[in-house]
Amino acid sequence: MTEKLRARHPLHRTGSLAVTPAVVGHRGASGYRPEHTLESYRLAIAQGADDIELDLVVSADGVLLARHEPDLAFSTDVASRPALADRRSVRVIDGEPVESWFADQLTLAEIRTLGAVERFADVRPGSAEHDGAFGVPTLDEVLSLVARETAARGRTVGVRLEIKDAAYFASRGLPIEEPLLDSLARFGLDHARSRVTIMSFEPTILQRLAPLTRVPLVQLLDEPHLRPADLEAAGDPRTFADLGSPAGLALIERYADGVGPRHTWLVDEVVGPDGSAAVVPTDFVRHAHREWLTVHTWTLRPENRFLPAAFRRPDDAAGQGDLAGYAQRLLEYGVDALITDAPDVCLAARDADVQESLAG
Structure with a gap:
């Protein structure tokens, strides 16, 4: 953590380390358009997202693509392409x-x-109406879009780059x-003020990057019982629970600037005597901030099925819950960034929280 930030918050431990917590468009505005498309990113920026987030995978010819995982079947129509039927394989x-079909077995031209x-x-039937309308962008195409939008809107749009399956691709x-x-050097973005952040679930790739880049690094944390793929491949028994423990956070601080826990790390769900549901904060944010690690939580989605019971509205799992209320609760707990499929909802919650703080 920088000395400037330490000076700004000399006694801060439970509040946000950020002057204004960021709202990040997860895979763009992926609650409204198919994820990781230029249209999804463009919409997130139009909604006012401070940053957009994209996951990076690699094509067979070494081009970085915006996709959530190497497996292309979940987010593209590859299974319906007869010309690629024989490319189905096991990885x-x-x-x-x-x-399935994998990014690393198809060239950019094929993708x-x-x-x-x-x-x-x-x-998300409204988003599904756009199936097939948009292609798979490269990292350079997304960075070009961000540069154009930054110039057109007169505000800098940040970019969160999540490296996916680094050990697998290596x-x-x-x-x-x-x-x-x-790519960062080509776009003039490999510096501490570029508003670029690199994230990964795999600590090894972040440790390798730490001496090579000046942009902030964020260690992502999945479900506590799971193991990072790179540690598992190396025979390292540590789980995400180990990485996210107070001792683990002290080690993360040596190579990263922040941590990105799944939102369930930050709340415990409880049921009252009358059967009502509620959430209470864990001590994770306090422990992370004690190490001067910023906290970037994911993924906040508006549908009931993705929300804690206390923020679900009486409806089926496909119905919309109270995402704004949940976002405000997490902001009260001191998070530094909300990574969300619905930037518009979380922005409204964040701005209301800021106004309330100023009024107080």
Whole structure:
């Protein structure tokens, strides 16, 4: 954590370390458009997102693409392409065999033939109406879009770059860090004031990048019982619970500037004597801030099925819950960034929280 930030918050431990917590468009405005498409990113920026987030995978010819995982079947129409039927194969991803079509077996030219589709079509039919309308963008295309939008809107749009399955791609002879750093340098973004952040669930890639780049690094944390894929491949028994413990956070501070826990790390769900549901804060934010690590929580989604019971509205799982209320609660707990599929909802919650703080 920088000395400037320490000076700004000399006694701050439970509040946000950020002057204004950021709202980040997760895979763009992916609650409204198929994820990781230029249209999804454009919409998130139009809604006012401070940053957009994209996941990075690698094509067979070494091009960085915006996709959530190497498996292309979830977010594209690859399964409906007869010309690519024979490319279906088995890969071991995160220690598990998966049969599908993978980014690292298709060239950029082949991936250009695919259309993006909505991952949660059952609860997001409005987004699913756009299936096939948008393609799979490269990292450079997204950075070009951000540069244009920054110039047109007169405000800097940040970019969160999540490196996906770094150990897997390295095992395929497609390491991610070199083309990533090349892209940042090409766009003049490899400096501490660029509003670029690099994130990963795998500590090894972040540790390798720490001496190579000046942009902030964020260690992501999945469910506590799971193990980072790179540690598992190396025979390291540590789980995310170990990484997110007070001792683990002290180690993360040596190479990263922040942590990105799944939102369930931050709340305990409780049931009252009358059967009503509520959430109470865990001590995670306090422990992270004690190490001067900023906290970037994910993924806040508006549908009931993705929200704690206390913020679900009487409806089926596809119905919309009280995402704004949940976002405000997390802000009260001191988080520094909300990563969300619905930037407009979380922005309204964040701005209301800021106004309330100023009034108080």
